[in-house]
Amino acid sequence: MQKERLTKLFETFDPAVRSIVLGVLDIEQEHISMEKPRVKEHIDEIVSAVAKKELERINGQEPA
Amino acid sequence: MKLERITIENFRQYYGKQRVDFAKEDQKRVTVIHGINGAGKTSFFLSINWCLYGKSFENVKVVDNVGELMSKEAVSRAVIGETVRTSVDLAFLHNGERYMVKRSLQGIKQEDGTVRLEENDNFTMMRTRADGQAERINNPIGTMNSILPVNVREYFLFDGEKIDNFAKPEAAAQVKQAIYLVLKLEILERSRRHLDTVATEYRKELKNKSGKELRDLLEQEEKARADIKKTKDRIYDLHQEKESAEGKVGDIDKRLREMENTNTLQQQRDRIERELKQRRTEMEEVVSTVRDLAVAGFFVVAEPAIKKAIQLLEEKRERGEIPSDYRQQFIKDLISKMVCVCGRPFMDGSEEHKALLAKITHGLPDALQDEVLNTCAVLHAFEQRTEKHRADLDAAMRRRAELVDIIRILEAELDDVSRQLKGSPLEEISKLERQRENFRADIQSNTLEIGSLHVRVDDFTKQIAELKKEIDRARKEEKREVLLSTKLDLAQKAADAIGEMYQTFADDMREKIQEKTKEIFKKLVWKESHFQDVKLGPEFNLEVIDRYGFSARPELSAGERQVLSLSFIMAMSRVSEEEAPLVMDTPFGRLSSHHRNAIAEHLPTLADQLVLFVTDEELRDEARQSLEPRIGAEYRLEFSPRTSCTEIVEVR
Numbered sequence: 187m188q189k190e191r192l193t194k195l196f197e198t199f200d201p202a203v204r205s206i207v208l209g210v211l212d213i214e215q216e217h218i219s220m221e222k223p224r225v226k227e228h229i230d231e232i233v234s235a236v237a238k239k240e241l242e243r244i245n246g247q248e249p250a
Numbered sequence: 251m252k253l254e255r256i257t258i259e260n261f262r263q264y265y266g267k268q269r270v271d272f273a274k275e276d277q278k279r280v281t282v283i284h285g286i287n288g289a290g291k292t293s294f295f296l297s298i299n300w301c302l303y304g305k306s307f308e309n310v311k312v313v314d315n316v317g318e319l320m321s322k323e324a325v326s327r328a329v330i331g332e333t334v335r336t337s338v339d340l341a342f343l344h345n346g347e348r349y350m351v352k353r354s355l356q357g358i359k360q361e362d363g364t365v366r367l368e369e370n371d372n373f374t375m376m377r378t379r380a381d382g383q384a385e386r387i388n389n390p391i392g393t394m395n396s397i398l399p400v401n402v403r404e405y406f407l408f409d410g411e412k413i414d415n416f417a418k419p420e421a422a423a424q425v426k427q428a429i430y431l432v433l434k435l436e437i438l439e440r441s442r443r444h445l446d447t448v449a450t451e452y453r454k455e456l457k458n459k460s461g462k463e464l465r466d467l468l469e470q471e472e473k474a475r476a477d478i479k480k481t482k483d484r485i486y487d488l489h490q491e492k493e494s495a496e497g498k499v500g501d502i503d504k505r506l507r508e509m510e511n512t513n514t515l516q517q518q519r520d521r522i523e524r525e526l527k528q529r530r531t532e533m534e535e536v537v538s539t540v541r542d543l544a545v546a547g548f549f550v551v552a553e554p555a556i557k558k559a560i561q562l563l564e565e566k567r568e569r570g571e572i573p574s575d576y577r578q579q580f581i582k583d584l585i586s587k588m589v590c591v592c593g594r595p596f597m598d599g600s601e602e603h604k605a606l607l608a609k610i611t612h613g614l615p616d617a618l619q620d621e622v623l624n625t626c627a628v629l630h631a632f633e634q635r636t637e638k639h640r641a642d643l644d645a646a647m648r649r650r651a652e653l654v655d656i657i658r659i660l661e662a663e664l665d666d667v668s669r670q671l672k673g674s675p676l677e678e679i680s681k682l683e684r685q686r687e688n689f690r691a692d693i694q695s696n697t698l699e700i701g702s703l704h705v706r707v708d709d710f711t712k713q714i715a716e717l718k719k720e721i722d723r724a725r726k727e728e729k730r731e732v733l734l735s736t737k738l739d740l741a742q743k744a745a746d747a748i749g750e751m752y753q754t755f756a757d758d759m760r761e762k763i764q765e766k767t768k769e770i771f772k773k774l775v776w777k778e779s780h781f782q783d784v785k786l787g788p789e790f791n792l793e794v795i796d797r798y799g800f801s802a803r804p805e806l807s808a809g810e811r812q813v814l815s816l817s818f819i820m821a822m823s824r825v826s827e828e829e830a831p832l833v834m835d836t837p838f839g840r841l842s843s844h845h846r847n848a849i850a851e852h853l854p855t856l857a858d859q860l861v862l863f864v865t866d867e868e869l870r871d872e873a874r875q876s877l878e879p880r881i882g883a884e885y886r887l888e889f890s891p892r893t894s895c896t897e898i899v900e901v902r
Contacts (some may be wrong), residue, residue: 188826206744214437214812216392219400237736
C-alpha cells in the first residue's frame with residue numbers, strides 16, 4: 187500500500203520528525219478533497235504534542 | 251476498498267428496493283451488469299457515486315446535469331402530501347473493516363405532481379468494530395478521503411468511453427494530477443508546504459521573544475538580594491555599636507549617680523529623660539492621629555460644594571420648587587381629615603386649606619420626593635461630619651504644638667544638666683560627661699543611619715517582590731520559548747525531510763508507472779510490435795514510441811488512445827497497491843474486437859475487483875469467453891417500456 191510505502195520512506199529519520207511527517211500526512215489525506223484545506227491548527231497540534239514529548243524525553247535524560 | 255453489496259431504492263428508473271451483491275472473491279472478482287442502451291447502466295453507475303459522495307463533495311461536482319434522482323414511478327404512485335424517498339445503501343470492506351454508507355433524499359408530493367425535496371440529503375456512515383458492533387463515523391468526509399477521495403475516485407469509477415483523455419497530447423497536466431493524487435504525491439507536497447508555513451510562523455513568533463529578559467531580571471534580583479544582605483549586615487553592626495554606646499552611657503550615668511557631687515544632677519537628668527521619653531511617645535501618637543485625620547478627611551475638600559448644595563436646596567424649598575420637609579402623604583392625610591398640623595380643624599377654601607393644597611400642587615412624585623429629602627439629609631450629615639473632623643484635627647494639631655514646646659523645654663533642661671556637669675571643676679566629672687556626650691552623639695548618628703538603612707531594605711524588598719513577578723512571567727515565557735524553539739526545529743526538519751525524499755519518491759513512482767503502463771499497454775494493444783515503448787517524461791507527458799523511435803501518440807486511433815489511458819489507470823492502481831475496485835461504465839464501446847478480447851483477458855488480473863457495465867454487444871464471443879472464468883456475479887438490467895422502470899435480474 188502507498189501509505190506503508192510512505193511510512194517506510196521516512197524510517198531513517200529521527201523518530202520525532204517521522205512521527206510529525208506521518209501525522210501530517212494523515213491530516214492532509216483527510217483533507218485531500220479540499221482545494222484550500224484549513225490544516226494549520228491540526229499541524230500545530232501534532233507538532234506541539236511531539237515537541238512536548240521530545241522536551242520531556244530530553245529533560246528526563248539530564249543529570250539530576 | 252472492496253464493494254460488497256448495493257441496495258437501490260426509488261433511484262431514477264429503479265423503482266422499489268433492488269439489490270446487487272458484488273463478486274469479491276480472488277478467483278471470481280468480476281461483476282458484470284449488462285443492459286441495452288437506456289436500460290439504466292449509467293444510472294446504476296451514478297447511484298454508486300451519489301451514495302459515496304452526494305451530488306457534490308467539497309466543491310467537486312459528482313452528480314451533475316442528470317435530471318431528477320428520485321424515481322418518477324415512485325412519485326407518480328404517491329398521493330399528494332405523501333413523503334417520497336430515494337436511497338442507496340452501499341456496503342464495502344476496507345483495510346479489514348466493514349463499512350456501510352447510506353444516502354437518502356426525501357420530499358413531499360405537491361398538488362402539481364412535483365416533489366418538494368428537503369434541502370439536504372441524509373448521509374450516514376457506519377463501521378463494524380472488531381466486536382461486531384456497528385459504530386457511526388463522525389467524520390465521514392475525512393474517512394472517505396482516507397478510503398477513496400472524491401478527486402481520486404474518477405480513476406477507479408469511470409466512464410469507459412471518456413477515458414482516452416490521458417492519452418491526448420495536451421493531457422500532461424491531467425496525467426500529473428492523477429499521479430499526484432493516486433500515488434499521494436499531492437499529500438506529500440501539501441504536507442511539506444504546510445509544515446514550511448507553520449515553521450515560518452513559529453520563527454516569526456520566536457523572533458519577538460528573547461531569553462535575555464529572564465537573564466537580566468535574574469541578575470537584577472541577585473543584585474537586589476546582595477544589596478539587602480549588605481544593608482542588613484550594616485544595620486546589625488550599627489545596632490551593635492549603638493548598644494555598646496548605650497551601655498557606655500548607662501555606665502557613666504551609674505557612675506555619676508554614685509558620685510556625691512553629681513548625684514542630684516544625674517537624678518534630675520534621669521527624671522527629665524523619663525519624661526522626655528513619655529512625651530516623645532505621646533508625640534508619635536499625636537502625629538499618627540493627625541496623619542489618619544488628614545488621610546480620612548477627603549470630604550473636607552468637598553465642604554464648599556456641600557454647603558453650596560444645601561444652600562441651593564434650601565432656596566428651592568423656600569420658593570416651593572421642591573417639597574418642604576413634610577412628606578406628600580402627610581399633607582394629603584391632613585387635607586382628607588381637614589385638620590391643621592396643630593390639630594385645629596379648618597374649612598374648605600380657608601387659608602390653611604389653600605396653603606396645604608399649594609404644597610401638594612408644587613409637590614413632586616413620591617419617589618422623587620423621597621430622593622430629594624434623602625439628599626438633604628445626607629448633605630446635612632456630611633456637613634456635621636466635616637465640622638467634627640475639623641474640630642478633631644484642630645485639637646490634634648494644638649496638642650502637637652504643645653508637645654513640641656514641652657520637648658524643646660525638656661531637651662533644653664537636659665542640655666543645661668550636661669553643661670553643668672561638663673563645667674564641673676572636677677576633671678573626672680567633666681571628662682565623664684564629655685565622654686557621655688560623644689557616646690550619645692554616636693547613638694544618635696547610628697539611630698539615624700539605621701533608620702535610613704531600613705528604608706533602603708524596604709525599597710529593596712519591594713523591588714525584589716516586583717522582580718519576582720516579572721521573573722515568574724519571564725520564566726513562563728521562556729518555557730514557551732523553549733517549546734516554540736523545539737516546535738520550530740521539528741517542523742522545519744519534518745518539512746525538509748519531505749522535501750529531501752519527495753523528488754526521489756516522485757521519480758521512483760513515475761518510473762514505476764512508466765514501466766507498468768508499458769507492460770499493460772503491450773499486453774492490450776494488438777500492434778505491440780509497432781509500439782516499442784511507453785514513456786512518462788519528467789513533465790508527465792505520456793508518450794508512445796513507435797518502432798522508428800518517434801512519438802506515435804498523435805497517430806493513435808481513438809481505440810488505441812482508450813487502451814493507453816486504461817493502461818495508465820491500471821498502472822496507477824497497481825503501483826499504488828491500493829485495494830480498490832475498478833468500476834467501468836461501457837468500457838468496450840469504442841474498441842475493436844482485438845482490443846476488447848485483450849482487455850477482457852487481462853483486466854481481471856489487473857484489478858482487485860472489477861465491475862463492468864456493458865451492453866450485450868460489448869461483451870460477446872471471445873471477450874465473453876476470456877472473462878467467463880472470472881465472473882462471480884452477473885445481472886441483467888431489464889427495462890420495461892410499460893412502466894419505464896428497470897428491474898435488476900440476477901443471472902448468476
